[in-house]
Amino acid sequence: MNLADLAWPELGARRLLAVPLGAVEQHGPHLPYTVDTEIATELCRRLGHQRPEIVVAPGLPYGSSGEHAGFPGTLSIGQEATELVVTELVRSADDFAGVLLVSAHGGNALPVHRAVRRLRYEGRNVRVWSPDGPAGDTHAGHLETSVMLALRPESVRTHRFQAGNTEPLPGLIDRLRAEGVRGVSPNGVLGDPHGASAETGHATLRRWTEALLEVAATLAEDGIM
Incomplete structure (x- = not known):
């Protein structure tokens, strides 16, 4: 059930709300800026398909x-604004039994978790879930490229595949915070897209959807449905 397709009398009472959280940022020389938003939106769409009582909100495309x-082209609202937007968004959703935030952008993790801590302290039924992946393949590498080949293959510039920095994120994180992605990977890739496939992308989306369904079930148990 998509909120964008409803008028208010059609909503019903005490449903769960799923909100995709994304970003507009570079994804190497071969992927579009909207990768994270597209992934979060697709996962929420699949969640809503399997759990029709869940309402899927329009995605938040900036983070x-x-x-x-x-x-060039990266658009960011920063950590403070992201935390504030998520906090106020969830506060406005008290007509729902709970809110599940689906964030497909790693840079959103800290501000969104801070918002969720505050919201849960205030007594709201809210969770955040993010897709997992290998520590050395965190941005525009094999995994995200495979998922985009499954979702929107025409957006993937296969002739521009380039390996980036494949060092696991824990070893990169201090430099990444100090120098940004450009400082650790001149082409903007953290991983290697070579060998990516739609088959891997479809399998990954199925795995992520199963994990998301488990979180939604927990959220539903804590709400009144």
Whole structure:
């Protein structure tokens, strides 16, 4: 059930709300800026398909992407604004039994988790879930490229595949925070897109959807449905 397709008398009472959280940021020389938003939106769409009582909100396409500022076209609202927007968005959703935030952008993690802590302290039924992936393949590498080949293959510039920095994120994180993505990977890739496939992308989306369904079930148990 999509909120964008409803008028208010059609909503019903005490449903769960799923909100996709994304970003507009560079994804290497071969992927579009909207990868994170597209992934979060697709996962919420699949969740709503399997759990029709869940209402899927329009996605929030901007997030905290300051680490990608070294590349043209990246649009970021920063951590403070992201935290504030998420906090006020969930506060406005008290007519719902609970809110599930689906964030497909790693840069959103800190501000969104801060918002969720505050909201839960205030007594609201809210969770955040993010897709997982290998530590050395965190941005525009094999996994995200495979998912985009499954979702929107025409957006993937296969002739521009380039390996980036494949060092696991824990070893990169201090430099990444100090220098941004451009400082650790001149082409903007953290991973290697070579060998990516739609088959891997479809399997990944199925796995992520199963994990998301488990979180939604927990959220529903805590709400009144």
